[in-house]
């Protein structure tokens with residue numbers, strides 16, 4: 136680490152004590168952006184990164200609700216409105232017991248760069264609550280979502296801040312929050328994305344993060360004259376991103392052999408085909424059961440505790456949560472000759488793991504580039520809502536493919552090293568930074 140980076144991180148640490156995830160995300164960006172600023176005079180002495188690490192606004196609020204036994208429960212709601220230089224704040228909401236300010240700030244900071252990469256006019260934001268939907272009845276989830284929106288509605292709007300889903304939030308939760316917003320405001324506007332198709336949602340939005348991830352991997356492989364056909368893939372998670380990454384990778388001729396949840400992972404030596412994926416979708420999205428039930432159903436599969444990174448695979452797609460792939464696990468993947476690692480989740484690889492991949496010349500796609508297809512399609516949902524019409528699947532999927540290929544090209548433009556190796560971390564950070572920085576410079580010190 137350079138002296139300049141160390142002193143910048145000291146400054147961020149002092150201003151944001153006890154926020155390890157946020158510091159981790161800032162560290163990764165600072166290491167590539169500070170040297171870039173140093174050789175680009177137009178960005179110097181403007182305190183750009185110092186301004187970018189400070190959210191424009193953070194809203195923290197009480198979310199009281201009544202459970203099925205009539206007992207009052209209290210959770211904390213947070214919305215971090217990080218950066219609106221290039222568009223209204225945009226980013227998901229996470230409902231998970233681990234949610235805190237550090238996690239939402241890391242996600243909001245990353246989102247700003249990611250949204251810039253999409254080429255769409257989207258600023259960065261993130262929010263959520265420490266509420267755990269797991270084990271709650273449908274009515275409890277509805278009452279929680281309504282109470283959450285009773286405060287959030289004051290701060291969002293179709294041109295101000297447009298939240299969406301993330302971990303723990305799907306169609307059900309978005310529907311309840313949309314309904315409450317409409318009741319409070321007496322207006323029908325696209326203030327959330329990821330909506331149901333019957334009330335303004337977009338085709339392909341559920342699929343888009345996973346599909347986009349696989350389109351990005353296809354581009355990474357293409358510059359090595361490789362394709363997905365016949366490759367073995369290890370995926371973690373079994374939620375929205377993991378499911379559709381599995382679907383698209385299988386369609387492209389790859390064999391997905393693992394999926395996981397917080398209890399462990401399944402290894403299916405024959406691969407998770409279309410029918411088996413349908414079983415997982417029903418298990419996770421409807422029955423809300425554990426992944427171990429897969430191994431009880433399919434003879435070709437076994438269930439294991441822990442994470443799937445000891446399984447031999449050509450491609451690894453961590454798609455569950457932050458810091459779920461560490462240095463030791465990265466070494467295992469490298470020993471097993473992995474050729475591509477691309478992040479479906481946000482910051483799933485620790486900094487030490489990323490270093491292992493880059494030293495071993497494994498192609499590493501960071502989340503802010505590789506999983507940007509979800510928010511990009513949210514941007515397309517916003518466009519359709521504004522135009523008051525719906526585009527067909529082919530049109531949206533075609534736009535998603537183009538966006539992911541463009542993001543890949545931006546990473547190559549800014550990240551290609553002299554020996555031809557592409558440092559996608561550097562490429563994504565610089566490409567994301569340039570657009571936001573230019574907009575901030577144009578708009579003055581605000």
Ligand SMILES: NC(=O)C1=CN([C@@H]2O[C@H](COP(=O)(O)OP(=O)(O)OC[C@H]3O[C@@H](n4cnc5c(N)ncnc54)[C@H](O)[C@@H]3O)[C@@H](O)[C@H]2O)C=CC1
Pocket residue numbers: 300301302303304344372373374375376377395396397398454455456457459479480481506507509510
């Ligand atoms: N849904 C979206 O459009 C986007 C999601 N992401 C990121 O992708 C990741 C997954 O999100 P979704 O699939 O939407 O959420 P989800 O709620 O549908 O699925 C989350 C998955 O992660 C697993 N998980 C959660 N905590 C875990 C832990 N501690 N250990 C192991 N597994 C754990 C869950 O069991 C589940 O399979 C998150 O990092 C999210 O921020 C990134 C871009 C867009």
Ligand SMILES: O=C(O)CCC(=O)C(=O)O
Pocket residue numbers: 225226227228246249297298299300301328481506507509510511513
């Ligand atoms: O679609 C969105 O606005 C949010 C997507 C998201 O949360 C993410 O990219 O991490």
